[in-house]
Amino acid sequence: xQPVQSPQAVILREGEDAVINCSSSKALYSVHWYRQKHGxxxxxxxxxxxxxEQKGHEKISASFNExxxxxxxxxxASQLSYSGTYFCGTERNYGGSQGNLIFGKGTKLSVKP
Amino acid sequence: DGGITQxxxxxxxxxxxxVTLSCEQNLNHDAMYWYRQDPGQGLRLIYYSQIxxxxxxxxxxEGYSVSRExxxxxxxxxxSAQKNPTAFYLCASSPRTGRVADTQYFGPxxxxxxx
Numbered sequence: 001x002q003p004v005q006s007p008q009a010v011i012l013r014e015g016e017d018a019v020i021n022c023s024s025s026k027a028l029y030s031v032h033w034y035r036q037k038h039g040x041x042x043x044x045x046x047x048x049x050x051x052x053e054q055k056g057h058e059k060i061s062a063s064f065n066e067x068x069x070x071x072x073x074x075x076x077a078s079q080l081s082y083s084g085t086y087f088c089g090t091e092r093n094y095g096g097s098q099g100n101l102i103f104g105k106g107t108k109l110s111v112k113p
Numbered sequence: 114d115g116g117i118t119q120x121x122x123x124x125x126x127x128x129x130x131x132v133t134l135s136c137e138q139n140l141n142h143d144a145m146y147w148y149r150q151d152p153g154q155g156l157r158l159i160y161y162s163q164i165x166x167x168x169x170x171x172x173x174x175e176g177y178s179v180s181r182e183x184x185x186x187x188x189x190x191x192x193s194a195q196k197n198p199t200a201f202y203l204c205a206s207s208p209r210t211g212r213v214a215d216t217q218y219f220g221p222x223x224x225x226x227x228x
Binding site: 030040044091092100 | 148153156157158171172214216217218221222224
């Protein structure tokens with residue numbers, strides 16, 4: 001049930017673009033994206049709800065394709081501050097766990113000058 | 114400032130000892146969570162609580178225990194039954210508005226090392 005993220009790691013030069021994917025074998029109700037710097041707490045980026053919407057946060061945007069049960073995070077014109085590990089969290093909707101998230105293993109993004 | 118505090122940041126214990134990790138929030142959130150993070154494994158849910166005096170097991174609850182006697186506090190005890198307790202532990206909270214899963218806000222984490 002854990003969502004699968006790809007790629008596992010990516011290295012960019014400043015100004016380059018990247019796409020991180022998050023796929024689930026179960027129907028998705030919402031997808032949450034977080035970024036974590038080494039040794040720090042994950043920080044919320046955005047939430048996408050069922051309906052195929054696309055959201056943006058500065059130069060970071062995301063899409064949600066419920067038919068494909070997939071979300072993608074787009075980082076454009078990457079900055080050094082974008083470095084970190086990106087996690088997607090998908091909502092559980094079974095049993096008594098509604099509303100809880102299950103997280104992918106993360107994608108490590110390194111932006112070099 | 115509102116937020117979530119975890120203490121201590123680093124914790125060392127001898128094998129076989131129980132240890133309690135603190136988590137406090139002043140966000141007035143109903144739900145609180147404990148996650149364990151190991152390298153390359155992402156965040157795995159240990160326990161969660163949606164309301165005071167009630168909590169549920171997550172995916173890896175064995176060897177852990179929790180209590181929720183106050184809305185703002187959700188301590189986690191790592192018992193001697195936990196086989197591999199060395200990890201980074203994260204506490205989170207969310208408002209539980211009743212919609213789809215709410216944003217979770219994380220504390221700074223406690224890095225536990227069992228010697």
